[in-house]
Amino acid sequence: MHASPLFAGAVARLLCRVDEALGRPAALDFVDMAAGRGELAAGVLAALPVDVAARTRAYAVEVAGRPEGLDHRIEWRAEPPHGMTGLLFANEWLDNVPMEVAEVDATGVARRVLVRDDGTERLGEPVEGAEAEWLARWWPLPGEEGLRAEIGLPRDTAWASAVAALDSGLAVAADYAHTVDARPPFGTLTGFREGRETPPVPDGSCDITAHVALDACAAAHSARCAPDHTPPGALMRPQREALRALGVTGARPPLALASTHPAAYVRALAGASQAAELIAPGGLGGLGDFVWLLQPVGPVDAAALLVDVPDHEEQ
Template sequence: MKRESAGGVRGWRPATEEALYGPSGFYRRPEGPAGHFRTSVHASPLFAGAVARLLCLVDEALAHPAELAFVDMGAGRGELVTGVLKALPAEVASRARGYAVERAARPAGLDHRIEWLPAPPADVTGLLFANEWLDNVPLDVAEVDAEGTARLVLVREDGTEVLGEPVAGAEAEWLARWWPLAGTPGSPLPLPEAPDGPPTPEDLPEEVRPPAAGLQGPAQGLHGPYDPHAGEGLRAEIGLPRDAAWAAAVASLGRGLAVAVDYAHFAGARPPFGTLTGFKDGRETAPVPDGSCDITAHVALDACALPGARLLSQREALGALGVSGERPSLALASTDPTAYVRALAGAGEAAELTARGGLGDFGWLLQPVGIPDPLPGGERPST
């Protein structure tokens, strides 16, 4: 890739910030995100129902406070917070207060109980839930050049990329710890060969060994001695801004639980060429930072995790919250055909939310604040 340091190009982080959240940015378009892609929230009301059950578990852990907050980070048009409030039992709903955190303007007709904010409220008690928020926190991209040096990737408004200055400072430290680019001098990771299947927990560093460590991306095999040209073209997304954004969101909670749900990858199984991409009109497309499309990259959730966190898959989390894709008994079809059809439809929606190779492989990062982890099931990573 051509190397360039001036004139008409910017790093991916400022380019994405403007393209997504600027005055004419993608997230200010009138159709909203749901006009271009579908999240778990849009796939089925079962998702909001499961989050409502999680809020009830948090309520129990908090000993039923007078005011119970539900904070929806990256709220879109308020679909999740609306669904959660609707699904709560009456007694919990009477104490619940919804907050939608979003840069776009408040949509017309939104439930009056929902407060619309540009940043999470301070010192609230309850559940902060970030569904597919972190993947849209802008970050910079690094790529290994022909000499084995990791450089910032610069981009023009039409999506054309060039290489800029070497990665340095805190960004270089983050890469060295969380996403070492194999083939660069001093890299502790081997150069990649052909994938040989998902890693086992024993393949991963002990401090990031959650049961969901293989959620995405194959393990990488061993390679020979250092060869700078073998690493050329390898890419990484520098997740430092996401770590900081998540830490700030967690810090806004006085007591409760913070949850991030997203496309994820973990140490030992980082995608060798990164994940930066675009979405428009329901299809994946080239990431062009002109405001016409969503620009997203999968999240290094293990790097975001703070002490006491737990990492698991959406399949595990929703299973613990009662979402099952199990088909209803055929006996129900003969006794109550209408109920059978409803149960069958619900099972299909649950199956989509928990599917392997799809939404079920999303990562869930659970971060308790001042309470025990309220979600049953699963295991904790060794820390």
């Protein structure tokens, strides 16, 4: 769904708004982090106005090899290039960055959770150093036995490194997330096999993921830029709100269109169904879990980018 033309069109609109905010530079960069098979990058290029597409340099960042048949305009890379001007978009990337899990033992001490290949767990050494400092700041654990936390320090580092590739523009992390005022008491670590949730057994049989402390990621970037660790202009918005501001409404087409242009009505109805799924409460667009972090770099006002789309802008 996230590589659908509807989603790609919304990201293309965001790129166009970044372009305007930057004064329409001669070269505009778009980076798709954890690009999979490059579907989002290709969809964004296809959705851009011709004049913007002509100035856009598109990059797909992925550890796997370049897929056959990908648009030749997309450069395939293992890491994002540096010195970019434009939009870096990381869709469900950070939740797959590995991190440590801590659990409070019977004496009230937070210890690492060690896992064997068969999924059997035991508690290891106490959490210390930078990881203990991270827990104290971002996921405080009361001394109640069994409480868990996922130490997001590697995600913070990965995000700060990705944002540092931008000289000017906007970085967006779209992911399942939570904030320090509402951390889940037992964590979110889980596995997925063929689209179904399964115990997170580290034997290669499933994908292991955990929600992201996006507020910590935002502050990790700002630590490089501001001594008080306050994210400079960073915003966190539910995907529902962000996509609606970018023209994804889920509104059904007028019924009269079914009589005058049946094929167009069917296409519009399918698009409305996709939009409804993207912005549905409790789903990917819901207020509880799936969130966009918008982190500006340079003279970009993230809040100004998320405004209602005029009718003539809608695609």
